[in-house]
Amino acid sequence: MPPKSRFTRLDAFTKTVEDARIRTTSGGIITIVSIIVVLFLAWGEWADYRRVVVHPELIVDKGRGERMEIHLNITFPRVPCELLTLDVMDVSGEQQHGVQHGVTKTRLRPLSEGGGDIDSKALALHAADEAAIHLDPSYCGPCYGAKPPTTAKKPGCCNTCDEVKEAYAQQAWAFGRGDGIEQCEREHYGERLDEQRREGCRIEGGLRVNKVVGNFHIAPGRSFSNGNVHVHDLKNYWDTPTKHTFTHIIHHLRFGPQLPDSLHKKLGTKHLPWTNHHLNPLDGTSQETDDVNFNYMYFIKIVPTSYLPLGWEKTWAGFREEHQAELGSFGTSADGSVETHQYSVTSHKRSLAGGDDAAEGHRERLHAKGGIPGVFFSYDISPMKVINREERSKTFLGFIAGLCAIVGGTLTVAAAVDRALFEGTVRLKKLRSKDL
DSSP states (O other), X not given: OOHHHHHHTTOSSOXXXXXXXXXXXXXXXXXXXXXXXXXXXXXXXXXXXXOEEEEEEEEEOOOOSOEEEEEEEEEETTSOGGGEEEEEEETTSOEESSOOSXXXXXXXXXXXXXXXXXXXXXXXXXXGGGSOTTSOTTOOOOOTXXXXXXXXXXXXXXXXXXXHHHHHHHTTOOOTTOTTOHHHHHTTHHHHHHHTTTOEEEEEEEEEEESSSEEEEEEESOEEEEXXXXXXXXXXXXXXXXXXXXXXXXXXXXXXXXXXTHHHHHHOSSOOGGGXXXXXXXXXXXXXXXXXXXXXXXXXXXXXXXXXXXXXXXXXXXXHHHXXXXXXXXXXXXXXXXXXXXXXXXEEXXXXXXXXXXXXXXXXXXXXXXXXXXXXXXXXXXXXXXXEEEEESSOHHHHHHHHHHHHHHHHHHHHHHHHHHHHHHHHHXXXXXXXX
16 A cells, blocks of 8 residues: 555545535625634734733742832921921831931922922031031031030031031930020021921922831921930920911822833723722822821831733843842832832821810710821831732733634534525425425
């Protein structure tokens, strides 16, 4: 038997003779419709293969020794910039009193004048206008009984009003308007303070903190530690004819970098569950009060979140250990992955005078007395981490299998329909021929 005949027995696709085939009009129509259906379903299968989906995963956060970025933009329309202090502290014992770097204070006009910007000042140690370079090089200003600050431009001296205030803060002494202090009188500190009494202030910028439980707050007066107690010098806040209150607007507050808007355009405009951390719950929050001694507290639960774009594994492979610290600390890596945080928040507010909520029908709900007026943010870090990973909805092999199923299924159904039409037509013709 010739070698070719061996494969002939295995042929599952037997052919009919061309003369035995019957071509019909209905068959031609069904063929055209089948081709259209196949092309339409194949296009849908291709679009589904090209579609990118985001799969969320929940793992234990194994990062260590990392720091976290906090970005804030808050307006206080009834407290001048001169009185506001931003402090950061955490359970590790690290404290940042009167944060100076990465933060900008913008003076705002009084609300009666529209509240527009006056000027903006980036906070920095030893600013040029406070360097006292016009003084005699041999001048050494007194610290009025306090120990000279370690940050003084000239060691052992207090040559500026700010250095005297720092020396007082280290001794836990109240400072006030600086009356009788030559440095402050020379710099017209009291007059400058009086000029800003009716102004507001906007604080914006970024902080870098340890990734542990902690808090940051904005309160009046210079801060200092008295033993284990954190206190503020509230003398200038209270001793004024102008009524200051901590009415505030939180324009923006986030932890870590913001996901780029291009991500939403690429993945569509539909509200997907994974995009929740692109929104920050406190953005646009507004609180108003007429009470001078009022305290706002925001309790924030932070969840570390990673976004890994499509193809991330290819660029990340081989560089995991090298880039781990960089990626885990401050946001966006060169491969497009983003380390950020999403959070939930619970707010609470109370008057420092204490009392109950009888006006709201809850006489049993009591508030403690005392404290510091201001806005406090207490944050806690979750031990779990969310990973949002971009992936194709199906593999290439899955796409090929789906394409074969479309072609085979469509042709099978079309053949069945064509067979039914042909058989029906033949039987109908036989019945008519009998009637004749």
